[in-house]
Amino acid sequence: MKLHLPPRVSPQGFAAALKAYEGVVGKDWVMASESDRDAYSDIYAPGDAEQWAASAAVAPANVEEVRAVVRLANEHKTPLWPVARGKNLGYGTAAPRMAGSIVLDLGRMNKIIDIDPKLATCVVEPGVGFFDLHDAILRGNHPLWMSVPGNGWGSVIGNALDHGIGYTPYGLHARNLCGLEVVLPDGDLLRTGMGAMTGNPAWHLFPFSYGPTYDLAFTQSNLGVVTKAGLWLQPAPEASLELIFDIPEEGDIGWVVDTIAPLKISGLIEQNVFIPSWLGKMVLKGQRHDFWDKPGAIPEWRVAELLKQYKLGYWQVALRLYGEESVIKAKAEIVKAAMKRHLAAPPQENWWRQGDAIGQYEITMGVPSAVPLQMSDWIGGRGAHMGFSPVVPASSEHVLGQLKRSRKIIADHDVDFYASFTIGGRFANNINMLMYDRDDAAMVSNMKALFNALISETAKAGYGEYRTHLGWMDPVMDTFDYNNHALRRFDERVKNALDPNGIIAPGKQGVWPAAYAAQRHSAPQDSVTKGGKA
Secondary structure (H helix, E strand, O other), rough: OOOOOOOOOHHHHHHHHHHHHHHHHHHHHEEEOOOHHOOOOOOOOOHHHHHHHOOOOEEOOHHHHHHHHHHHHHOOOOEEEEEOOOOOOOOOOOOOOOOEEEEOOOOOOEEEEEEOOOOOEEEEEEEEEEHHHHHHHHHHHOEEEEEOOOOOOOOOHHHHHOOOOOOOOOOOOHEEEEEEEOOOOOOEEEOOHHHHOOOOOOOOOOOOOOOOOHHHOOOOOOOOOOEEEEEEEOOOOEEEEHHHHHHHOHHHHHHHHHHHHHHHOOOOOOOOEEEEEEEHHHHOOOOOOOOOOOOOOOHHHHHHHHHHHOOOOOOOEEEEEEHHHHHHHHHHHHHHHHOOOOOOOOOOEEEEEEEOOOOOOOOHHHOOOOHHHHHHOOOOOOEEEEEEOOOEEEHHHHHHHHHHHHHHHHHHHHOOOOOEEEEEEOEEOOOOOOEEEOHHHHHHHHHHHHHHHHHHHHHHHOOOOOOOHHHHHHHHHHHHHHHHHHHHHHHHHHHHHHOOOOEEEOOOOHHOHHHHHOOOOOOOOOOOOOOOOO
């Protein structure tokens, strides 16, 4: 990838900055060759990855090196894009929002500082991945479970900071954060919560602070660089029961949500309940051409044949209960009775008890897996995916309305429909997976138009995304338009106060410092018709 210099930085100034960074992290950890820039590009980019090209990468080994790099970035006016492991596939991976930014790669900071089996917490650095933490828990024989996202390839902290979701009782990962260490944009060092007191043993136990509590201000944020975090873990239960219901019809998702959401809100069901459509199973069985080798979306008659052939429902609910076996049995009877009001077929039941082996694909039991990445091979070629991810209230009215809306838009663009709803209690995350071949220019162009339409029409209905790809951060922020975009105005006032040089992640989530405000809406696909409710 060719060199894109940071805005307003000359070649001589850029070279001087890299030399200064070498003095902090060592020459081997300042990476600025063409192949280095390729390594930090968006491998799933919808279009030309040069739109989000890093100029270089710097990889510090500890918090003091991070502080020194941030101070030098201010001196040389070279903006930094922090990444933990750079595995945020479908959302931009390690690439920066603003071309020319230097990636601040925290992958070398990979220490598991503490695991507390009694109080069920851990303290980790950003480079610790889900597999790393899982292995450490197993090696220590700790009676603890993690919560993991569908793709467990990335960073534990990075996923939580980007509002990632898992499928256990601890599935809202940002909510598990408790006590952060943060390098601020001027190089100062902050510890949030009880960590503001030197040596306070409750730092990673009490989720608030004395005065304002700032932990979540550093999630999906460009206000600092998180270098350490405490996270809460799930105590390993005595037993667990998985109930699998195959849901036959597309429209059944309405009664499913109306049945499960109250049980989740009441606490009877503890986990986030993941409900994928049929295509979520088919992508693991082969490639698209194995089931339909013609252009355009798979027609409904063929979908019906596939469901019959592979004995699938249109949706699947794989619901898991945790705890004492006697309590699980009582809860299971309530769940089965509630589902039986609409579905005659009994669920498949899979028991696990302490001492039993846990399968390698059990993400609802905290086992990380990269198997879901197979979806990128569905289309063939240089496969990739993006997710359109609005949040809706967990009721049939809202879920069916959003389903109908996105279904029509996706059909209008002649694309296979692959959706899921994750019931988090009062809300449901609706993930629409869009899979494409990066080398098919017409397909990529169609996907970009489809993504624009989904954002626009969903915002007109009053719903917003909870995370998005780099290329659509500005349009999605535009949809949060209450009181003349008061949220963005507030975010940017805080950003400019803490980071007057705009050094940390300019443009992240559509928040632009004054120093780089001209870069807003710089992505070519950024042509969404703005919509939303005031």
